[in-house]
Amino acid sequence: MYGMLLESIQHFVQLKYGEDLWLDILEKAGAKHTVFNTRQIYPDDLMTKLAAELAVHTCETVDSVMQYFGKCFVRFFSNLGYGYTIKATGRYFCDFLQSVDNIHMHMRFTYPKMLSPSMYLTHVDPHGVVLVYRSTRKGFTHYFMGQLFQIAEELYETTLDIRVLESSNNIPGTRSVMVKFRIDFDNRKYMLKHSNMKTPVGRELPPVSCKVLLRLFPFGVVMNKDMCILGVGEKLFHAWGNSTSILEKHVTEIFKLRRPKGISFTSGNIMNLHSVMFELELIRSTKSSDVKQTEVQTSSKLDRQGSQGARNILLKGQMRYIDDIKAIIFLCSPLINSLDELLSMGIYLNDLNPHGLGRELVLAGWHHCGRLEMMFEKAEQRSEELEQSYDLLDRWKNKSDELLYSMIPQSVADRLRAGASPLSTCESFESISVLFCELCDFNYSTIEGAMDIVSSMNAVYSCFDSLMDKFNVYKVETVGRVYMAASGAPDRTDSHAINIADVSLQLISQVRSMILSSGIDIQIRIGIHSGPAVAGVVGIKVPRYCFFGDTVNTASRMQTTSQPGKIHISAETKALLPENRYAIESRGPVLVKVRKYYTNILLLKMMNVRLIK
Template sequence: KIARAASEVTGIDLPDLMDAFGVTFVSFVGQYGYDRILRVLGRHVRDFLNGLDNLHEYLRFSYPKLQPPSFFCEEESSMGLTLHYRSRRRGFVHYVKGQLRQVGFLFYQTEINVEVLKETDHAEGLTHVVFRLHFNNRAYKINRHHLGNTCTDSLLPVRSDVFFEVFPFNVVFGEDMLIRRVGIGLQNIFEKLEGRQIEESFTLNRPLVKFTWENVLNHTNNLFELVSRLPIERTSLHGKSSMSDGGSDAPEGFNTLANENDRCLTLKGQMMFMEDWKSVIFIGTPIMENLEQMFMTGLYINDLSMHDSSRDLVLAGTQQSAELKLALDQEQQKSSKLEESMRMLDVEMKKTDELLYQMIPKAVADRLRKGEASVETCEVFQEVTILFSDVVGFTKICSRITPMQVVSMLNSMYTLFDQLTEKHNVYKVETIGDAYMVVSGAPEKTRFHAHYVADMALDMLRSMKHLQDPSTGDTLQIRIGVHSGMVVAGVVGLKMPRWCLFGDTVNTASRMESS
């Protein structure tokens, strides 16, 4: 969607834009150190392309939810090779083309011309694209020369039982896809695998091809990932399934209620064709994210091979996971405290804003926040209407009642007036003693300013029947003066700044009220 929108804005064709994205991405990832991974994938371009399918596997630990594409090379010659690209994401063909050309130029100083031979969208949501890559593949000649001079001395004979013990998670199957032999590690957790179809026992997750004899032989340079179709029922020392009795055999601290996917065994490794056996052997290693998953799949540390890093990865990964969990918990606690502090800060900021907007119009306050000088907020309003009011006989009333009664009386009156300002869309400028001042037409301009203020004045008079003189019990009376004209409005002063109005219109309205 982003690419289509960019294409519409820039006028660049979408394929050309995606190609440019691919070129730029290769340079972009170099800023974060991923160029070092790309540089060590192969000595030559052909080595890089043959190992391209395994690239995303190296990123699995950093991005566990990654759903990578699949790559496969064939028909290699000294002038290039054919590359098959399969992905569950559509629309990235030209993006991949740009990446391939940039990798050749940036890391191998080789010009790669990419030609799309075929593009197919399958019903299961898989896109299959066949590229023909044209480049100087001199490494292909060197490799063929070395193969022709391979040493033919006989190797030390190794018995098959020793071989299957050294590689406990191997699977041997023939062209009919029947399993002929499995390693001792698989024998310990699976029953009667031998003699069954391999695709009935395992699904092929990678590469993204059908699990057939031909595809296996064509992808021997690719990493294979097999997952058992059925979850493994862990058995206790007495032969009972620990899942059926509520997991009573589980050590303390292990979660026995893992879902079925957690109890499926995942194997990753390489497929090799054995000419003498007329079979393919899969030499794999179980992938365990933690000790709990190992327990649920019925494996133990000593089931893993000693000659590779399988044991170290599981134990080190568990220790690192515990450390990361502790660090994550601490960060979550800090995050919760920070969120609470931010929430309280937002509440206080809202209170501050409400108080500020009661003193200064919102539009003016926002300009002051941006750093404008107060004098720059001054503005001329050509047409406004101003209203002044005060209490008749206010001085005599104050002489007959206590100061607290005066405050209570004014508070009751101003509360009613404040409600009327909201009703009639007028702005309260200030109160001084018993004087109350409002304006319409500023700070928000309107051609109905006189109507609003007139309605406000009438409602003020009507509201007085609800207010009494505390000294006599009679209804309070007020005087009101109104005038329309031009004013200058702005914020004046540094301490306790106020938004004030200046001009003859203000003076005339005040005299209208007092006379």
């Protein structure tokens, strides 16, 4: 389907439900695009997937959502001016229903790859009509109903009552969907106009000769009730080829019925569908070498422009039963998009109906073709540039998110993005665990030695960073040779002491592995303390998520009084660790300087911890 159908959905869903919901259903529907181009082709099932996801959010049925999508499309193209085209088809709503196929045929010049459905009326009365809808797409029945509701209400000020009389999703021998509707509405004015048109003119007119009709319509066809060809126009006879007789053959041997879709080519159906536009494809004779050579030269260009093929000719017109000759006549003209197609079909401008506008349309299309192609190319180029800009925007957005989350926890950053003030991020936590890790035994006296130390610190810190998320630990900052981390804030958890203990053991293990593998001569000493703290975003130019309180100070003292290769914990942290999981050794009394309300020297009982395994 063309992108204009999806554009209409995007516009009105965003208008009614908001952009966040639209982006959410796009993601869940598996859409690869967030912006749709009017003339780009997209998968047919994308709309039904979007309807299913929107139905989940709105607690409605998929059918009602598809009907809403159909109404959105009518409102959307009315804003683009296509509503005037529909209104111009006829004075009454029934006129529009009889002209829908003609509208689709005209739109095919603008949208050459459009797979439009086929619609025709089988019964008309003062209270409504019976309409047959055929399409190659499944799941669009209620979408079509929504379009009818909106067109009748918006353009014809008419209310409809639509019922499904018959439905078939798998027609034998085809991939089509057929639905027969009964559409009830006030159709009395149309019926009155139709009855007035049947009023006699006052005197009998002499019959018109078939030869005259076939001269007026040089591509016309006359058939009897058995659908055998009685006569054809001169130009059609030349287009078929003089080598094989076209007369007395069954019509299906010469033509393929393109529209209306899904009906059998019988006289009964043709008489019932006299107001429907027919489209037949002439199966050309292959013995015309000059035509075949022209086809080979232009086939690639025709395929690119959406042509129906270089060998066969499409004829569009109406089928009429003439009682005077007891025969059916197909009054038609070739369906031609450009001069290239005209030559490839082996016909010329003077072959077209002289009384119609076929010649003028072909020439006008040729004059404007170059300009339109240039405009389309520019539009496609701008569309591609827009797509690239959106991709680049997404990549830079991801990079900015990574940078932001490296300074501020994601949960806090999302609150700030939602409009919360930085002061509101300041919270008090009853119990968290704080880890300080220092890289020690560094000796350097030259610039080269300092560069080696920086390189080693970068390798160690990168390894540490990769471990934090695995143990639900937040890296606070690095200051020189000291690495600080915390658990229990900003995401509260009761196992913060276990998380810190596990990650600290992994830090010791990773450093030992790096010493063995790369020969880096680095030792670390770790200090851990648990207790209450306050945390929040501090700063404007380079905001950071910082921790405050005695717990942070004490954890720092644990690190400064620790020994290389050891993990120094306080009694508060030991009390939060489960028994029989870690081997904890008492270190005895240690003098630790702790600043509480004033500087004091406290005597704490400290421990070194190691894993039992």
